[in-house]
Amino acid sequence: MNLHKISSFFQVLILVAAAMFMAPSVLASGSGEGHGDDHAEKAEFQAGEYIIHHIADSHSIHLFGDHAEGIPEVSIPLPVILWTDNGLKMFMSSAFHHDDQGIERVDIGDGQYVVNYHDKILYANAEADAHGSYAPIDHDTHPVIGAQPFDLSITKSVFGMLMIMLIMILVFRSVGKAYTKRAGQAPTGLQNALEPLILFIRDEVAIPSLGAKKADRFLPFLLTVFFFIWMCNLLGLVPFLGGFNITGTLGVTLVLAAFVFIITTINGNKHYWGHILWPPGVPLPIKFILIPIEFVGILLKPTVLMIRLTANISAGHIDILAFVSLVVIFGQTSTGLGFGVGVGAVAFMVFMFFLELLVAFLQAYVFTLLAALYFGDATQEAHH
C-alpha cells in the first residue's frame, strides 16, 4: 500500500521533471499512467489519469465535483453535434449525466443511441457489457469497433476558442474604430493598452522577417494569430473556469499550423521553390539527397509549430496539476502530510503560474515570429 503511494509520488515527480522539459512531458505522463494502472487499487488517486483528464478536450466544462467518485459534479453542458448516418443530430452534453464510461445512452432518434466513452461520442452497442458499458470497444485492446458518427460538437476547446474570437472581434473592432474616429490623436484606454503589442508584432516580428513592404500583406494574419494564441493561453490560466486548454488541443494548433503552411505555400515565389526543387550551389548527387529533405522540411516546419505550441501549453497545465496531485497523494497518506506538502506545492504553483504567464506570451510570440520567418523565406527575392 505504502509502496504504491511512493510509486505514485515518483510518477508525479517524473511528470514534473518531464513537464519542465516541455515537449516530452506528454509521453512521460502517459507511460507513468499505464504503469500505475496495473498495481494501484481502484479507489486510489491516479495522478496521471487525473492530469490527462483535465488537459484533454471535453464535451462539457467541468467546474468541480467528481461523478465517478460519487461527489456531486457541477459542469456547464455544451452542445453535442453529430453527423450520423441519419443526418445532423444535436443535443446538450448534460444528457450523458456526467458519464464518460459509455453507461448512459442518449437516444438520437431513428432507433439510434450514442454513448460518451472517454469524451468520444460513439454509437451504443445493443447490449451492455460486464461493466454496464454500451461503448463499442474491445476492452482488451481499447480500439473502437465499427463506423462512428462524425463529432462536430462544440467541445470545451471549441467553446473557449469561439469565446476568445468573440472577445477579439469586440475588442479590436472598438480599437479599430478608435483609430478612425480619433485619427492622428494620442491613443487612449484600450487602444493605448493594445497599441504597444500591435507595434511590437509589426516592428519586431513582421518587418524584420518580411521587410517593410511585404509586412503589410501578412500583418493581419500575424496579428490575429498572435492575439488569438496569447488570449487562449491566458484563458487557460484562469482558475475555476474549467481549465481551458485551447492552445494545448492538437485540433486547434494543427489548424493554425495548417494556415501557416497554406500561406507559405501560396506565397512561395520562384526563388523559394527553386531552392526546394533544385537546390543551387551543390553537386548533383547532393541535390537528390537535398530535395526530399527540403520537401519534408516544408511540412516539418508547420508541424513543429503545432507541436511546440501544444506541448508547451499542455506542459504548463501538467506542471500545475502535478503540484495539485502531490497534495492529494500525500493527503491520502495522512491529512497532516497533505497540508504540509500543500504549503510547498502552493508556493511552487504560484511560481508556475507566473512562469506560465510568461510562457503564454512567449509561445504566442514564438509562433508568430516563426510564421513570419517562414513567410519571409517564401517571399524572399533572390540576392546571390
Place this chain on the structure above:
Amino acid sequence: MDALLSPSLGTMVWASIAFIIVLIILRRAAWGPILKGLKEREESIAESLNEAEKARQDIADLKSDNEKLLQEARVERDNILKEARELKDSMIADAKNQAKEEAEKMVNSAREAIETEKAAALADLKEHVAMLSLEIAEKVVRQSLSSDDSQKALVDKLLQETDLN
C-alpha cells in the same frame, strides 16, 4: 492520452471556419484601420518633426541674416561717421584756407592802400616842402636885406626847423 495526441476532426472544422471568419472580420474592422491609423500618425509625427527642424533652421538662418545685417549696418555707420569726420576736416581746412586767402587779400589791399596813401602823403609833403622852401626862400630873401650873416643863420635855422621826412 489518446484524446491528447489525436487531433479531433470536428475541432479542426470549427477552428478553420472560425479562424477564417475572425481573420476576415478583423482584417476589415480592426487591422486595416489600426495599421493605417498607426502609419498615418507616424507619418504626421515624422512630418511635424521635419517641420520643426526646418523652422529651427529657418530661425537660425534668420538669426544669421540679422547678424549679417547688423554687421553691415555697423560698417555702414562707421563709414558714414568716417566720411562725416573727413568732411568736417576738409570743411574746416577749406574754411581756414579761405580765411587765409581773404586775410592775405585784405592785407594786400591794405598795403596797396598804404602805398597809395604814402605816395599821396609824399606828394603832399613834396608840395609842402616846396611851399616851405618857397616860404623859407621868401623869408631868406627878406632877411638878406639886413645882413649876410643873419641871412645865412636864418637859412640854417630854417633848414634845421624843417624836418624832412
